[in-house]
Amino acid sequence: MGILSSVADFIDSLAKRHRLLPWLLAYALLLPLPFVLATLFNEYLIDLANRICLFILLAVGLNIVKGFCGQVTVGHIGLYAIGAVTSAVLALEPGGFGGALGFGWPIWAAIPTAVLVTAFAGLIVGLPSVRLEGAYLALATLGLGESVRIFIAVTPALGSSTGLMMIPSPSIGSFVFDSFTSYYYLVMTAAIIGIYFSFSILRSATGRAFQAIREDTIAASVNGINVVKYKLLAFVLSAVYAGLAGALFAHMPPGYLHHNNFTVIEMVTLLLMVVLGGIGNVWGGVIGAIVVAIAYDQTKDLVFYFMDRPIVIQPLVFGLSMVLLVMFMPRGIGGWIEDFQRNRRFIRRSEERLGGTARNS
Amino acid sequence: MxxxxxxxxxxxxxxxxxxxxxxxxxxxxxxxxxxxxxxxxxxxxxxxxxxxxxxxxxxxxxxxxxxxxxxxxxxxxxxxxxxxxxxxxxxxxxxxxxxxxxxxxxxxxxxxxxxxxxxxxxxxxxxxxxxxxxxxxxxxxxxxRYYGGVNAKYVGENIGTKIAYICAADAASVGDCANMEKQMKARFGVEPAYRADVQEKEVDFRSHMQKIKSMNVDGILVAALAETMARALVQSYEAGIGEDVRRIGSSSASNAPVPKIAGDAAKGVFFTAAYAAADQRPxxxxxxxxxxxxxxxxxxxxxxxxxxxxxxxxxxxxxxxxxxxxxxxxxxxxxxxxxxxxxxxxxxxxxxxxxxxxxxxxxxxxxTAVLIGYTKGGENFETEVLARVTMEEDFGLE
Structure with a gap:
């Protein structure tokens, strides 16, 4: 605990000098990670790190609408799909190998366009939140998310069952982001920027409006907060994260998308990340994404033999984890972090107060 | 120490x-x-x-x-x-x-x-x-590409060319449908009499079957994964489409859940596959x-x-x-x-x-694809080998 407090104090002192300093330090520390992983372990872990970065973007984005603003959405995976497919279709060459639609756009134009399209889709997904709440909103967003997947599944121009294949990797000049290491710098940068903006939103007037809506919609409205506007804004901001994560997923080698990547199971896994991490806590989403991705990876070849028959127990492990989490750790890991920060603040203020009393006496 | x-x-x-x-x-x-x-x-x-x-x-x-x-x-x-x-x-x-x-x-x-x-x-x-x-x-x-050719040849020469297609949205089934359709057009110059693209795990085929029934087709191709195909076969009989309309399965028809789930509806279904349990070789x-x-x-x-x-x-x-x-x-x-x-x-x-x-x-x-027919459905299903066809190595390539 002492080391954690020292680290937290150091970060606080950096932030007091300039609010970007802790982020730049984090970025600098993460730069050599691929070389460390490849040297000490193996290249595969860089691929895992890349996927974790995408999950972080998704989880942090979902936290904005669900954690900050309190809107129950189960359609986030549909937005992820929209971002991925839009960017892929825009970047694919017309008449390519897979036979799907292609426009041959430069990737650096395709990705922001995909983010914009997803943001607009987020607005549409958010519309039911104006009238619906709780389980009804969850059902409405689930329907929208699933309809996106089914639409992709039955539309040959969007890859249908064969999928979108040979989606090009991004490049700058002759440098192509087609290896685990090069792609890491792309997704890690996006994840760091995503986390930073999530904190910025949380600490802004917009973030406070979101939290007011989450705590009590009527009270927020009575206090002059435009509830409809802020609810829709939460969905749009969340969609921007999902769109960016989707676009980066589409162009990640080997550049292949299939509608099966965007099912309800993926949505539940995403929810598990946010719940495990702690709803409403930015670091919770980050930690949840890391823990779930690593746990998933480590349990994928966990085969239990019963009467000489293999039984893949990963789904059972994940299902049980979700139930146990909700029962015994409803605030997730983020809850511990909040407790730690609260205790730290309390101790510091107590010390300051005691110091002040001593001086006065 | x-x-x-x-x-x-x-x-x-x-x-x-x-x-x-x-x-x-x-x-x-x-x-x-x-x-x-x-x-x-x-x-x-x-x-x-x-x-x-x-x-x-x-x-x-x-x-x-x-x-x-x-x-x-x-x-x-x-x-x-x-x-x-x-x-x-x-x-x-x-x-x-x-x-x-x-x-x-x-x-x-x-x-x-x-x-x-x-x-x-x-x-x-x-x-x-x-x-x-x-x-x-x-x-x-x-x-x-070989399955499509074998299916089309057998269907066109032995059953007829007025075929309805039910194509599920999994990669193999879509491929099977497309290959069959392409070969039917190339060999016999016919388009599908009816075509329905359904979901990978579709459960309700009744509206499609009613339309197919009204069209008096010679056969129905059901290209889907095993459980989905079994449901479609059962519902084709529930819709009143008679035994004279032959049911053609995609290669997934080889999977045991098809005859087990479809029961009597599996009888008469034929498909191309890479192995027949009815094979008599030692x-x-x-x-x-x-x-x-x-x-x-x-x-x-x-x-x-x-x-x-x-x-x-x-x-x-x-x-x-x-x-x-x-x-x-x-x-x-x-x-x-x-x-x-x-x-x-x-x-x-x-x-x-x-x-x-x-x-x-x-x-x-x-x-080489083998044409197999179900002679009995249910848990103890039985099959027969109808034909064995070897294709040219560049068959089905653009």
Whole structure:
């Protein structure tokens, strides 16, 4: 605990000098990670790190609408799909190998366009939140998310069952982001920027409006907060994260998308990340994404033999984890972090107060 | 004393580490990624592991043991790619086997091509898999382009040309539908009398069946995964479409859940596959008995036979490989040894041969499809072999 407090104090002192300093330090520390992983372990872990970065973007984005603003959405995976497919279709060459639609756009134009399209889709997904709440909103967003997947599944121009294949990797000049290491710098940068903006939103007037809506919609409205506007804004901001994560997923080698990547199971896994991490806590989403991705990876070849028959127990492990989490750790890991920060603040203020009393006496 | 204990522990730990590293270096590492989400899916994986265990118990390959890692990809491309990356870059496999689903195999082809790892495909039939031009890919099953041709020829010549199509949205079924449609047009100049694109796990076919009933078609092609196909077949009879309208299945009709779930509705359904449990060859009879006694499967489908054939082909290739100890060189040597497999006759409908060129002609190993009909549905289903057709190696290519 002492080391954690020292680290937290150091970060606080950096932030007091300039609010970007802790982020730049984090970025600098993460730069050599691929070389460390490849040297000490193996290249595969860089691929895992890349996927974790995408999950972080998704989880942090979902936290904005669900954690900050309190809107129950189960359609986030549909937005992820929209971002991925839009960017892929825009970047694919017309008449390519897979036979799907292609426009041959430069990737650096395709990705922001995909983010914009997803943001607009987020607005549409958010519309039911104006009238619906709780389980009804969850059902409405689930329907929208699933309809996106089914639409992709039955539309040959969007890859249908064969999928979108040979989606090009991004490049700058002759440098192509087609290896685990090069792609890491792309997704890690996006994840760091995503986390930073999530904190910025949380600490802004917009973030406070979101939290007011989450705590009590009527009270927020009575206090002059435009509830409809802020609810829709939460969905749009969340969609921007999902769109960016989707676009980066589409162009990640080997550049292949299939509608099966965007099912309800993926949505539940995403929810598990946010719940495990702690709803409403930015670091919770980050930690949840890391823990779930690593746990998933480590349990994928966990085969239990019963009467000489293999039984893949990963789904059972994940299902049980979700139930146990909700029962015994409803605030997730983020809850511990909040407790730690609260205790730290309390101790510091107590010390300051005691110091002040001593001086006065 | 404490210092001595620490030294002793260090020596033991170093010994364990060294032994593990030595064992790691001596093994032939094989990675398997498959769809392990159904009873049969698990049995395919189990059978591969059992067969590999059998090779090890018989002394391995040139004294080397095969260390196989089995992973579940749930028939999802992102999970399949992650499995492939893990096995290639972490497990450092010499050979990758996978996957059951075409939509998973398609992206893995790019992973193995880039990393230079030989890949054997156990079940995927989508014709694009071998058209990507990878020199590391080898397909054991019959390609969808051959199935389409055999189905179209038999249907057009024996049943009629007015055919309704029900096409589910999984990669193999879409491919089967497209190939059949293309061949019917090329051979007989006909378009589908009716075509419905349905979801991969569609449950309600009644409206489609009513429309089909009103059209007086000669046959209905149901291209879908096993459970979905069984539901469609049952509902075709519920809609009142008579037995005179022949039901044609895609290659998934070979899977046991189709006759088990469809029951009497499976009777008369015919399909093309790579193996018939009704095969009268001694090797097939022995195989049927082995699968029944080991896994409790009444009659193995072609996914069982293909998994079995794949392990035998792998064994032949590994025996013909000169291992040097360099992973990259060994992977290349295994690839070349697989490419040298010619005329392998196992359980498959026809001989399996590969060659060196990275073309579908060289890498779609089995060109013979067998036409099979169900003579009885239910738990104790029965089949008959209608015909066996070998296609030209460049058949169905653009």
């Amino acid at each position: 404490r210092i001595l204990n620490k030294i002793y522990a260090g020596v033991v730990a170093a010994g364990i580490g060294f032994t593990t590293a030595a064992a790691f270096a001596d093994d032939i590492r094989v990675g398997i990624t498959m769809r392990m989400v159904s009873e049969n899916g698990q049995a395919y994986g189990q059978m591969m592991m059992d067969e590999i265990k059998g090779i090890n118990e018989a002394g391995g390959i040139h004294g080397k043991m095969i260390k196989a890692t089995l992973m579940n990809d749930e028939c999802k491309s992102d999970k399949g790619v992650a499995n492939a990356n893990k096995m290639v870059f972490q497990e450092k496999v010499h050979l990758l086997i996978g996957s059951s689903c075409s939509s998973v195999t398609l992206p893995i082809v790019d992973v193995t091509a880039k990393a230079g790892v030989p890949q054997l495909v156990p079940h995927s039939t989508n014709s694009k898999i071998t058209q990507k031009g990878s020199e590391w890919i080898f397909r054991v099953p019959v390609s969808g 090797i097939a009879k022995l195989f049927n008995e082995m699968v029944k006694s080991r896994y409790g499967i009444h009659a193995p489908d072609h996914d069982f036979s293909q998994a079995y054939d794949l392990v035998r082909i792998m064994e032949i290739a590994l025996k013909n490989t000169n291992f040097t100890g360099s992973l990259a060189d060994d992977r290349t040597a295994i690839r070349d040894a697989i490419a040298n497999v010619k005329g392998y006759e196992g359980l498959a409908s026809g001989p399996i041969s590969f060659c060196a060129a990275a073309t579908p002609q060289c890498r779609d190993g089995n060109r």
